[in-house]
Amino acid sequence: MPEDQLRAGHGHVQTPRATVPLEIAAVRAARTRxxxxxxGIDGALLLTATRSVHTLGMRFTIDVAYLxxxxxxxxxxxxPPNRIAAPRWRARHVLEAAAxxxxxWGIQPGCQPAVGP
Incomplete structure (x- = not known):
């Protein structure tokens, strides 16, 4: 799915080792929440149009990938909870999941997960 077609809702992300359920937060209210x-989360959350995240008030540690x-x-x-991450200026989106x-899933710098319905 091309980056400009990312829409709020649900889908899947194909990673090097797994196909994972995905929530897409493409509107400001969903990204803020x-x-x-x-x-916890079953699968992953994709925050669109985002360069930085925080875990202030969160209950669990997360993995963060900048896309x-x-x-x-x-x-x-x-x-971990109650931290603020520095912005990654090359990033356009963030993929979050449980630590x-x-x-x-094999997500690491350089890989390109495929997002789809």
Whole structure:
């Protein structure tokens, strides 16, 4: 799915090792809410038009992958609750999941997960 066709809703992300359920937060309210108030996530959350994230008030540690315009991973890290990540200026989107998920799925800098319905 081309970057300009990302729409709010649900789909899947194909990673090097798995096909994962995906929520797409493409509107401001959904991006602002993100994973706040949840105890976990089954799959991943894609935040569009975002260069930075935080875990202030979150209940669990997350894996964060920064994606460029082509949905290629440019950087990634694990972010515990109550932290603020520095913006990644090359990033256009962020893919979040529960801590440890990105390693299991084979997500690392340079890979290009495919997002689809």
């Amino acid at each position: 993100g994973l706040l108030g949840r105890d 460029d315009d082509d949905l290629r991973v440019t950087d990634q890290h694990t972010l 440890g998920a990105h390693a299991r």
